Amino acid sequence: MGDNEMSTYDEQRLAELLRALPPAPAGWVKAAQELPSARAELDELVERAVADAEYRTTVLADLEAALREAGHEPDPARVAALRARLA
Amino acid sequence: MSLASLSDARLVSRCREGDQEAWTELVERFSRYVYAITTQSFGLRQVDAEDIFQEVFARTYEHLDRLRNDDAIRPWIGQLTRRLSIDRLRAGAREEVGVDDLEIPTVDETLARLDEALSVHESLAVLPEHCQEILDRFFCRDESYETIGEALSIASGTIASRISRCLAKLRDVWEGRSEGAEPSSGR
Numbered sequence: 098m099g100d101n102e103m104s105t106y107d108e109q110r111l112a113e114l115l116r117a118l119p120p121a122p123a124g125w126v127k128a129a130q131e132l133p134s135a136r137a138e139l140d141e142l143v144e145r146a147v148a149d150a151e152y153r154t155t156v157l158a159d160l161e162a163a164l165r166e167a168g169h170e171p172d173p174a175r176v177a178a179l180r181a182r183l184a
Numbered sequence: 185m186s187l188a189s190l191s192d193a194r195l196v197s198r199c200r201e202g203d204q205e206a207w208t209e210l211v212e213r214f215s216r217y218v219y220a221i222t223t224q225s226f227g228l229r230q231v232d233a234e235d236i237f238q239e240v241f242a243r244t245y246e247h248l249d250r251l252r253n254d255d256a257i258r259p260w261i262g263q264l265t266r267r268l269s270i271d272r273l274r275a276g277a278r279e280e281v282g283v284d285d286l287e288i289p290t291v292d293e294t295l296a297r298l299d300e301a302l303s304v305h306e307s308l309a310v311l312p313e314h315c316q317e318i319l320d321r322f323f324c325r326d327e328s329y330e331t332i333g334e335a336l337s338i339a340s341g342t343i344a345s346r347i348s349r350c351l352a353k354l355r356d357v358w359e360g361r362s363e364g365a366e367p368s369s370g371r
Binding site: 107108111112114115116117118119120121122125126128129130132133136173174176177178180181182184 | 202204207208211212215216217218219220224234235237238239241242243245246297298300301302304305308319320323324325326348351352354355358359
């Protein structure tokens, strides 16, 4: 195989690898980037769950309901943040 | 030094210090990788992939203080994404068809390809900005010459040659990197 053929192959391979990583949906990325502030909103709920074992069990059984009850939108980022904090 | 040029270890260290911009960059750096593992390797539905995506970054954030090796953030995120994706597939199988012991397809080859793809993507960071942009738009975002031409205010007739030149530059960077540095943290 000559040098030119090798270069073409390498560039094709690089192109394939670039194509393998399309961007994640922008809304998902933004939500994950805003995690620190979303996480801070949950302080009160988490403190109560840490102090009250029964409440903690209730929260873990239905994270979305617990978020709603505490006045938060139960979007995937907040649900994940709450689960991670109580793990 | 821009955040995009920081090593993984340095970026993790900045995140641990509470640097919000560093966290933004960390999510940006690994978002495509996590997304690709959930959707390409495991074929999760978008709704499940989104849950896992958020779960991975939420756990990563909580886990920053406990990482034993900051350089290992990339394999750590990769393993976590893989484990959570498998759990989600198993939970779905239990709910939908009552199967407790779902056979998970072997995805090692796909994961290895995505690892390599992430390393190539990291190599983009050292190219001139116009090259990063045109390669990302054409290959990663699958934009047409026309769309790229309009967005970057360049004649669409020159786009193919620009892509070719930038790809050749990327190959040079990639070859230099492959001969020397480790792929995971050499940004």
